[in-house]
Amino acid sequence: MPTGAPFDLAVTDRLLATTRSVRKRLDLDRPVEREVLLDCLRLAQQAPTGSNSQGWRWIVVTDPQLRTGLAELYREASADYFGGAAPAADGQTRRVRDSAVHLRDELHRVPVHVIPCIRGRADGLPNAQAAGLYGSILPAAWSFMLALRSRGLGSAWTTLHLGREKEAAALLGIPDDVTQVALLPVAYTLGTDFKPAARPPVEEIVHFDRWSD
Numbered sequence: 784m785p786t787g788a789p790f791d792l793a794v795t796d797r798l799l800a801t802t803r804s805v806r807k808r809l810d811l812d813r814p815v816e817r818e819v820l821l822d823c824l825r826l827a828q829q830a831p832t833g834s835n836s837q838g839w840r841w842i843v844v845t846d847p848q849l850r851t852g853l854a855e856l857y858r859e860a861s862a863d864y865f866g867g868a869a870p871a872a873d874g875q876t877r878r879v880r881d882s883a884v885h886l887r888d889e890l891h892r893v894p895v896h897v898i899p900c901i902r903g904r905a906d907g908l909p910n911a912q913a914a915g916l917y918g919s920i921l922p923a924a925w926s927f928m929l930a931l932r933s934r935g936l937g938s939a940w941t942t943l944h945l946g947r948e949k950e951a952a953a954l955l956g957i958p959d960d961v962t963q964v965a966l967l968p969v970a971y972t973l974g975t976d977f978k979p980a981a982r983p984p985v986e987e988i989v990h991f992d993r994w995s996d
């Protein structure tokens with residue numbers, strides 16, 4: 784551990800290493816307090832944005848009918864993704880698919896759906912501008928998920944409903960010039976003992992100074 788680290792690395796590293804996609808271990812029966820959500824969103828607002836633009840908006844959906852509507856859109860939009868036989872895959876990928884199917888089927892029951900949004904559209908923009916737009920909301924959304932985890936709640940980053948983004952916008956009254964970037968199903972987790980995931984050695988994905996094969 785570096786000397787003089789300003790944080791307790793045992794705690795912060797565990798938070799960063801164990802904030803998993805939670806789908807099967809979401810507590811569907813325990814209500815989530817609005818104040819907890821606002822605390823997590825307040826922390827998310829500390830994330831960086833391009834030119835300090837802060838064009839973020841968060842749609843927090845708790846109404847059961849609206850959650851059912853979003854879950855239907857998610858199911859429709861993911862039909863191709865889940866359609867057909869599961870491709871041959873390693874154990875981790877098979878578990879992810881199984882867990883993703885579970886979330887698709889239970890999404891309407893997850894007590895809170897949070898949709899991070901950003902003012903503006905990336906449609907047809909050059910990469911520099913598209914990166915600026917998405918980069919001004921994705922760090923905040925991940926901060927939100929970390930803040931949830933540190934309070935005993937969990938979520939899973941999902942994007943499948945975006946195949947029906949327009950329909951979701953109509954359902955929730957989101958203006959045309961606003962981009963939805965994800966749908967985060969939020970609940971307390973059943974237990975908090977999540978583990979780091981298996982990942983390849985970092986040396987395989989890092990290039991110092993120049994790209995090398």
Ligand SMILES: Cc1cc2nc3c(=O)[nH]c(=O)nc-3n(C[C@H](O)[C@H](O)[C@H](O)COP(=O)(O)O)c2cc1C
Nearest residue numbers: 802803804879882883886939940941942943944980
């Ligand atoms: C851009 C992005 C889109 C994703 N979309 C979905 C999704 O629509 N549905 C889902 O169940 N999981 C989705 N995931 C979650 C991934 O499946 C998950 O992050 C991955 O399997 C690794 O698991 P972990 O987050 O527990 O490490 C998405 C993740 C990312 C980063």
